[in-house]
Amino acid sequence: SGPAAFEVNTDAPPSSGGTLRVGLTGGSTADTLDAHIPVNTGDSARVINLFEPLLERDGDYQIAYRLAESLEPNDDGTVWTLRLRENLKFSDGSDLTAEDVVFTFERVTDPEDPKTNASNLADFQSATAVDERTVEIQLTAPSAVLDDALAQYSMGVVPRDFDPANPIGAGPFRLKDFSAGMSTTLERNPHYWDSEPYLDEVQILNFNDTDALINALLSSQVDCVGQIPLALVEVLESDERMAVLNSETGMWLPFTMRVDVEPFNDVRVRQAFRLVVDRQQMIDQVLSGYGQLGNDMYSPFDPSYPDLDQRTQNIQQAKNLLAQAGHPDGITVELVTAPIQSGVVEAAQVFAQQASEAGITVNIRRVDTTTFFGDQYLQWSFAQSFWYTRNFIPQSRNCATAEAPFNETAWVNQEFTDLLDQAQAELDEARRTELIHQAQQMLYDDGGYIIWGFANQVDAYQRYVLGFQENSTGLPLNAYGFRSVWLGEVS
Amino acid sequence: MSTSDLKPSADAGPPPSGTTDAEPKESATRPAHLLKRVWAQGQGKVGIVLTVFIVALALAGPLLAPVLTGYSPTEFAGRPFQPEGIFGTDNLGRSVASRFLAGGLLLLLYSVLATVLGLVVGCVVGMIAGYAGGKTDSVLMRLNDIVLAFPQLVLALLAIVVLGPEGWVLVTVIGLTHAPRIARVARAATLGVVNEDYVRAAQMYAVPRSRILAREIFPNITGPLSVEAGLRLTYSIGAIASLSFLGLGMQPPTADWGLMINENRIALSIQPWGVLLPVIAIAVLTVGTNLLADAIARATASTTVESS
Amino acid sequence: MSTASTAASSSATTTVPDLTLVMQGLRVTTLDGTEILHGVDLQLRRGEILGLVGESGSGKTTAGLACLGHFRAGLRYHSGEITLYSRDTDDLSSDAASREAAGSGVVVTQLGDEDLRALRGSRIAYIPQDPALSLNPAIRVGEQIREVLDVHGFGANAQERAARVRQVLEDVGLPSTDEYQRRWPHELSGGQQQRIGIAMAFAMTPDVLILDEPTTGLDVSTQSHVLDTIRTMTSLHHVASLYITHDLAMVAELADRVAVMLRGDLVEEGPVGQVLAAPEHPYTRKLLEAVPDLAGRKQLTQTGQLDVVPEADSGSVVVVEAGGGAVSAEPETQAPLLVVRDLKKFYGGNTVLEGVNFQLEPGQSTMVLGESGSGKTTLSRCVAGLIDDYQGSVTLRGRELAASTRKRTNDDRQAIQYVFQSPYSSLNPRRSIGQSLSVPLEMSGKLPARQRRAVVEEALDSVRLGRSFYDRRPGDLSGGERQRAAVARALVNAPDVLVCDEITSALDVSVQASIIALLNQLRAERGLALLFVTHNITLARHIADHIVVLNQGVIVDSGPVDQVLEAPTHDYTRRLLADVPTL
Amino acid sequence: MIAKLILKRLLVSVFILLAVSVVVFAATLLLPGDPARAILGQQATEERIAALQAELNLDRSPVERYFLWLGGLFVGNFGTSSATGGPVTDLLGERITASLVLMLCAALIAVPVGLAIGIFSALHRGKRADQAVTWGTLTLAALPEFVIGIALVTLFATSVFRILPAVTMSPPGQQVWEIPTQLILPTLTLALVVIPYIIRMMRATMAEVMDSGFVEMARLKGVPERRVILRHAVPHAIGPVAQVVAIQLAWLAGGVVVVEYLFRYPGIGQALIDAVTYRDVQVVQAISIIIAAVYVVVNLLADIVGILANPKLRSAS
Numbered sequence A: 001s002g003p004a005a006f007e008v009n010t011d012a013p014p015s016s017g018g019t020l021r022v023g024l025t026g027g028s029t030a031d032t033l034d035a036h037i038p039v040n041t042g043d044s045a046r047v048i049n050l051f052e053p054l055l056e057r058d059g060d061y062q063i064a065y066r067l068a069e070s071l072e073p074n075d076d077g078t079v080w081t082l083r084l085r086e087n088l089k090f091s092d093g094s095d096l097t098a099e100d101v102v103f104t105f106e107r108v109t110d111p112e113d114p115k116t117n118a119s120n121l122a123d124f125q126s127a128t129a130v131d132e133r134t135v136e137i138q139l140t141a142p143s144a145v146l147d148d149a150l151a152q153y154s155m156g157v158v159p160r161d162f163d164p165a166n167p168i169g170a171g172p173f174r175l176k177d178f179s180a181g182m183s184t185t186l187e188r189n190p191h192y193w194d195s196e197p198y199l200d201e202v203q204i205l206n207f208n209d210t211d212a213l214i215n216a217l218l219s220s221q222v223d224c225v226g227q228i229p230l231a232l233v234e235v236l237e238s239d240e241r242m243a244v245l246n247s248e249t250g251m252w253l254p255f256t257m258r259v260d261v262e263p264f265n266d267v268r269v270r271q272a273f274r275l276v277v278d279r280q281q282m283i284d285q286v287l288s289g290y291g292q293l294g295n296d297m298y299s300p301f302d303p304s305y306p307d308l309d310q311r312t313q314n315i316q317q318a319k320n321l322l323a324q325a326g327h328p329d330g331i332t333v334e335l336v337t338a339p340i341q342s343g344v345v346e347a348a349q350v351f352a353q354q355a356s357e358a359g360i361t362v363n364i365r366r367v368d369t370t371t372f373f374g375d376q377y378l379q380w381s382f383a384q385s386f387w388y389t390r391n392f393i394p395q396s397r398n399c400a401t402a403e404a405p406f407n408e409t410a411w412v413n414q415e416f417t418d419l420l421d422q423a424q425a426e427l428d429e430a431r432r433t434e435l436i437h438q439a440q441q442m443l444y445d446d447g448g449y450i451i452w453g454f455a456n457q458v459d460a461y462q463r464y465v466l467g468f469q470e471n472s473t474g475l476p477l478n479a480y481g482f483r484s485v486w487l488g489e490v491s
Numbered sequence B: 001m002s003t004s005d006l007k008p009s010a011d012a013g014p015p016p017s018g019t020t021d022a023e024p025k026e027s028a029t030r031p032a033h034l035l036k037r038v039w040a041q042g043q044g045k046v047g048i049v050l051t052v053f054i055v056a057l058a059l060a061g062p063l064l065a066p067v068l069t070g071y072s073p074t075e076f077a078g079r080p081f082q083p084e085g086i087f088g089t090d091n092l093g094r095s096v097a098s099r100f101l102a103g104g105l106l107l108l109l110y111s112v113l114a115t116v117l118g119l120v121v122g123c124v125v126g127m128i129a130g131y132a133g134g135k136t137d138s139v140l141m142r143l144n145d146i147v148l149a150f151p152q153l154v155l156a157l158l159a160i161v162v163l164g165p166e167g168w169v170l171v172t173v174i175g176l177t178h179a180p181r182i183a184r185v186a187r188a189a190t191l192g193v194v195n196e197d198y199v200r201a202a203q204m205y206a207v208p209r210s211r212i213l214a215r216e217i218f219p220n221i222t223g224p225l226s227v228e229a230g231l232r233l234t235y236s237i238g239a240i241a242s243l244s245f246l247g248l249g250m251q252p253p254t255a256d257w258g259l260m261i262n263e264n265r266i267a268l269s270i271q272p273w274g275v276l277l278p279v280i281a282i283a284v285l286t287v288g289t290n291l292l293a294d295a296i297a298r299a300t301a302s303t304t305v306e307s308s
Numbered sequence C: 001m002s003t004a005s006t007a008a009s010s011s012a013t014t015t016v017p018d019l020t021l022v023m024q025g026l027r028v029t030t031l032d033g034t035e036i037l038h039g040v041d042l043q044l045r046r047g048e049i050l051g052l053v054g055e056s057g058s059g060k061t062t063a064g065l066a067c068l069g070h071f072r073a074g075l076r077y078h079s080g081e082i083t084l085y086s087r088d089t090d091d092l093s094s095d096a097a098s099r100e101a102a103g104s105g106v107v108v109t110q111l112g113d114e115d116l117r118a119l120r121g122s123r124i125a126y127i128p129q130d131p132a133l134s135l136n137p138a139i140r141v142g143e144q145i146r147e148v149l150d151v152h153g154f155g156a157n158a159q160e161r162a163a164r165v166r167q168v169l170e171d172v173g174l175p176s177t178d179e180y181q182r183r184w185p186h187e188l189s190g191g192q193q194q195r196i197g198i199a200m201a202f203a204m205t206p207d208v209l210i211l212d213e214p215t216t217g218l219d220v221s222t223q224s225h226v227l228d229t230i231r232t233m234t235s236l237h238h239v240a241s242l243y244i245t246h247d248l249a250m251v252a253e254l255a256d257r258v259a260v261m262l263r264g265d266l267v268e269e270g271p272v273g274q275v276l277a278a279p280e281h282p283y284t285r286k287l288l289e290a291v292p293d294l295a296g297r298k299q300l301t302q303t304g305q306l307d308v309v310p311e312a313d314s315g316s317v318v319v320v321e322a323g324g325g326a327v328s329a330e331p332e333t334q335a336p337l338l339v340v341r342d343l344k345k346f347y348g349g350n351t352v353l354e355g356v357n358f359q360l361e362p363g364q365s366t367m368v369l370g371e372s373g374s375g376k377t378t379l380s381r382c383v384a385g386l387i388d389d390y391q392g393s394v395t396l397r398g399r400e401l402a403a404s405t406r407k408r409t410n411d412d413r414q415a416i417q418y419v420f421q422s423p424y425s426s427l428n429p430r431r432s433i434g435q436s437l438s439v440p441l442e443m444s445g446k447l448p449a450r451q452r453r454a455v456v457e458e459a460l461d462s463v464r465l466g467r468s469f470y471d472r473r474p475g476d477l478s479g480g481e482r483q484r485a486a487v488a489r490a491l492v493n494a495p496d497v498l499v500c501d502e503i504t505s506a507l508d509v510s511v512q513a514s515i516i517a518l519l520n521q522l523r524a525e526r527g528l529a530l531l532f533v534t535h536n537i538t539l540a541r542h543i544a545d546h547i548v549v550l551n552q553g554v555i556v557d558s559g560p561v562d563q564v565l566e567a568p569t570h571d572y573t574r575r576l577l578a579d580v581p582t583l
Numbered sequence D: 001m002i003a004k005l006i007l008k009r010l011l012v013s014v015f016i017l018l019a020v021s022v023v024v025f026a027a028t029l030l031l032p033g034d035p036a037r038a039i040l041g042q043q044a045t046e047e048r049i050a051a052l053q054a055e056l057n058l059d060r061s062p063v064e065r066y067f068l069w070l071g072g073l074f075v076g077n078f079g080t081s082s083a084t085g086g087p088v089t090d091l092l093g094e095r096i097t098a099s100l101v102l103m104l105c106a107a108l109i110a111v112p113v114g115l116a117i118g119i120f121s122a123l124h125r126g127k128r129a130d131q132a133v134t135w136g137t138l139t140l141a142a143l144p145e146f147v148i149g150i151a152l153v154t155l156f157a158t159s160v161f162r163i164l165p166a167v168t169m170s171p172p173g174q175q176v177w178e179i180p181t182q183l184i185l186p187t188l189t190l191a192l193v194v195i196p197y198i199i200r201m202m203r204a205t206m207a208e209v210m211d212s213g214f215v216e217m218a219r220l221k222g223v224p225e226r227r228v229i230l231r232h233a234v235p236h237a238i239g240p241v242a243q244v245v246a247i248q249l250a251w252l253a254g255g256v257v258v259v260e261y262l263f264r265y266p267g268i269g270q271a272l273i274d275a276v277t278y279r280d281v282q283v284v285q286a287i288s289i290i291i292a293a294v295y296v297v298v299n300l301l302a303d304i305v306g307i308l309a310n311p312k313l314r315s316a317s
């Protein structure tokens, strides 16, 4: 295709061998190898490739079985039975049994030291190994969505004697070398249950700066990079050496208004703020057009994503609402932002510009990520956030109930929570969708999020890297699916 | 121990040639104005032109930006990094030209303030140390050494993390890190004149010490100080721009040259103007101020108008 | 190397056998075209010393350096010719053409860089004014002499060169030991440094020697040593010397012939006896008149300048009888004006003053005499209150003064005024003369600001500078004008005692004469008492009525001028008197 | 004598380092956040935090903690990093070496080149070449270091010539300096930042020395120009220039931060930014002390050079 400097034979069958050098931004001396508390992109990439979950979300955001062969609820959804595949082994060759799965559940939900996925397993009561390959999971309340919780990547199965310093898992790769904040080397796991990965080695290299990342790609020091600035997509596409992986995702970068403090405790102010946003312009300016319109509602990949009226910019109505709320001469707010994800600080600036038309003065206060997630996290009255793709119920459990660990808007509504509980317990698909729609309407009318769009995840790689596929979870590089990647023949 | 041994070439040098005692000068003119003497030097001329150009740009820019480009510095002119308008759009699709015009004022203001702060503190400390000598000198200079040894950037990072990236924090931190360096130069220069007889004469007439410092010593060390001021201004601009580069300096959506470089450098190969314009402006400004400082130093060293 | 000199005289190929260097119509300009030398002619003869005199800035150094084909940065050779008739011209690697053109002499002004370099230090040597600045402080002195031999390829091997270094060191009267050779310049005294310079110049037994005021920085005794060395070396090696100075007395002692320069022109030339006895040019006469003499027969006036510099100071010149003060101290019943009793001063363990006693009456002028380092400045600064940790007492009209000026009362401060040695450093170059002169008034606080200007202008008038100087800066004043301004500053508060610390030593003789005249006039007009500090004993009869001789912090001789000069009681005084060169 | 002078300077240096350690310690006390909580994470229980605080001596008074910390410094114990939970020494060990290598390379290029160009420029004062050097240094000095770095990367790695690596990456187990091509751009950037000042200083000092009486005298003695420069002039410029070189080299210690950031160089600069953003107090303290120590040592060396280059000080008795 075109006068490329070299030709890659894309039709040849996948070939084994070689080292894939992966560039990712983020990473620091605080990087971890723990299977259950991944924080940044590097952590995620390691966790996904070192540890195998029971289920996973595939490229189309459908649940797929990994270590598990089946997962069935009982009639009321309070007990789920999980069946493992045959002959599973950890990367050190030892057997992976139901006991290990039980240990994993207990480790993640340890009340003393709860891990990342504990919030999705709030209903978890206990797990018991029925036999070598069967685990029974008892819940405190009925749930129709346990499979979603088990499909989180921070839910990898670990052996009973798990030690983060020597991270044994059942993932496609195992650890060869690790230097926090700098680089990680993974090598093929010969005991992997699925078809073995093609690559001999994967090197994950941390960059603190997107510019250095792109430079490394351009000077061929890395083979692929995760998450490139969207403004550069066209440039990289036009470079004959490069290929671009552009995935639509459910990743959202909302503004968060705390509904329990001035001035956002008045729903008219919240609505006014939602009305000043020109969502298409947001996507154009912040995402260079690489994104989908948002409608103040998360979980676009959930089968029950609603079909509500699309909110559009309406300055006059926003002004009216503000006037009714007692701010006839405009209003001044402080927006706390931090570079927690690319596009966030940019979105703040675009918002400030758009809001100014309605007499809203937005003072941007940029803090560093540590400060943002520090003592005052969840206290900022007007800030921003960032979430990967999730379905509606688990997402709401994370951010929209009294128990939610990250309720950034402090929006708590008993009726909404009740609806969630009912929906979660409802095994009938249609009935559940109905309940969810009711809850969504409340969030849409009253909630504290401004969800202006969903960002595409765009990665870039050298053309000789083959096997990357689009992925809607929001995680870069096909959700770090290096197990299906191989290095093509260059002629 | 002085950092830059640019000696104050005071005119207490050899006898002026050609004039004898018996030949009083005809006109009792006042010496030519400093500005005139600076302008008379080729370097001074270039320095003034460059400096005035950038300062005028920075001052008038914010007002002119919307008029000249049709966009305010925060308005959107198109998608990011597109060639719309004269110099294209930036990382958020705003007009590079407009942001460039508006982006010099704060940088200039902060770096000038930081330099002035450093100069004032440094001069006072250095002159007192040089003039008082003895114990006072040792104590002040040891303190100075301590501040010097304390890494500048650590100080800046700590202050910004603790106090936030406010303008006054930037100015204070950068100004204070300049102070010990300026103090060294001021002290060295003071030592060069403190033994001059005119200082002794002032002491003899019991002129208050503060007035000796201000009237007798200060005017005679302006040469090395103005060179130092030029250098420090360069450092201030660089420091503020570098902090912006690390994301700790000027905050978005402020239009600022340092920030612009950081925001747009990613697209250097496709939309270079977003980086080039501020880089050129910063370079022209610092080259200009340094030329000017050198010329001022030379001009204060002599009272006559130089040819060439 | 005496063989070389005999060989040279026999193999002389020039038409004028003893002519060694001829300068013809030399013109030198600055880079922007201003002419500095307007066609100077000089001839140097073998074994003869030519004295080149003239006031500061007349172009003496420029002419001297031109002999080496060197022009200082900013200066440019314009025209004229300098020809060197070397004893062994053939040895020189100059190109045949230029030698031909000059009639077998070498035309220095036409030589290329490499030829010039070969000439310098070997055929033509230079002895600079300030040895402290001309010796490389980071190279041992023996090494610096050896370097000349090295670069000019003296002798056959290192031993011969080492032997030569030892020999010249002995010739100039310095120890030739290895230890001495391994000293750094700063470990030698000024006189020794200058003799190293002389040794360096003679190392290659040059034909021509240019000496640029080689004794200016030295005290009289050292000076006479150095002059002796120069005299013997010149005749020993049969060298043609150009001795640059502005001290006519020294020329009288040393030179065979003398040339007088005035602003880039040679105005008179001839044998020393003739020129000094019967000067033809008015400028030469003026110079001669300005030279102080020990006998005090001359009157140091400024009238001599008038025909040379028409716009010189007005005729209001007061001639003061030398030796006798114009105003004699009236017998007073009250305590003497100034009494210094048992003054002691230590710097660390170093005793600088060891109990000095003297007193001063109104209108009296006392000269404090002593060689460098004897404590003159220290003494005068103690009196003026510029040194605050002395022991002993300074009493003014019976009242003991506090040690530091800051602690003295306003009146005390006004009563004693001090004039600094160097006019180049005593006025703040950044402030106008008027501002500097107002300071004493400002600090005494007696006059409202409006009237100060009038007083300052008066003082400027009284030192004959004129009011127009009020707004000028020291930078555009000559040394003499500055020193007048400094005197005027001391006068604005109408003091009783004026302490003058070598106030003329940085100035040339004619300027010195005018300052002396000015001081005498002020004494006459105001009854000012004067403490005149100097190491120049020849000024005694022109300025003082009493002399105090200071030696290593002790007063060794004191009394009225005539008594001390004619019947010195102390060895040191006698030595001083013996070393003085006279016309 | 000379030993005594140097000893005195040494004592002053030690005093300065001690004082800096107090300032560093006090300054980092201001950093918000609790290291124990940072190590254990937000969800840790109070008892575990208290236990860790005791282990890290956080329950003691600041004065006690200072002396414990200072005592640790003497035995090479910089404390526990709150980010990794491990010893700071483990974290910094290789990074310090990496930074030192970078600084050393930059110094080895910048100092001789700067001195040579400075001398050259002084000898051709006023001529074209000198003016070119003057303008060059002025412009170079006017550009912040990251601009120089970006320009070099664009020129040599990503856009014009693609001949050098844009960032540093060492395969596991290998040190950065084992792949020398990666060092070229960061070294060049640092060198270009410090060279202008060395040139300027060397030029000014040499110009002054060339105007001095003893240089004129050497010429009048017939000493060849080469020898005049090398034997008579240059040794005099060394003393004062050593001071400026020292300050520039000491600047390198702090200035590497931006350059390391730009080139992803695994040195202390990177670690410093991380440590400050993650409030890793012990690491901030350690790096500050290390940078201060570099500063003090380099200045001490410059002082010694100054003493040795000055025969007055050398032989004063």
Ligand SMILES: Nc1ncnc2c1ncn2[C@@H]1O[C@H](COP(=O)(O)OP(=O)(O)OP(=O)(O)O)[C@@H](O)[C@H]1O
Pocket: B016, B017, B018, C030, C036, C054, C055, C056, C057, C058, C059, C060, C061, C062, C063, C072, C073, C074, C075, C246
């Ligand atoms: N580099 C220079 N550039 C321009 N003019 C110069 C320069 N050097 C000397 N002159 C001028 O040349 C004239 C002669 O100077 P020169 O040094 O030869 O005088 P001099 O007789 O040696 O004086 P002195 O007794 O003070 O040493 C003076 O008027 C001086 O101003």
Ligand SMILES: Nc1ncnc2c1ncn2[C@@H]1O[C@H](COP(=O)(O)OP(=O)(O)OP(=O)(O)O)[C@@H](O)[C@H]1O
Pocket: C347, C350, C352, C370, C371, C372, C373, C374, C375, C376, C377, C378, C379, C535
């Ligand atoms: N500040 C000082 N510290 C130490 N010693 C000093 C100081 N000032 C002067 N001396 C010493 O005191 C002695 C007398 O110095 P002083 O300046 O009074 O001599 P002087 O007679 O004025 O000499 P000159 O003719 O050279 O001016 C000298 O040996 C000098 O080295």
Ligand SMILES: [Mg+2]
Pocket: C060, C061, C062, C212
């Ligand atoms: Mg002269």
Ligand SMILES: [Mg+2]
Pocket: C376, C377, C378, C502
């Ligand atoms: Mg003296």
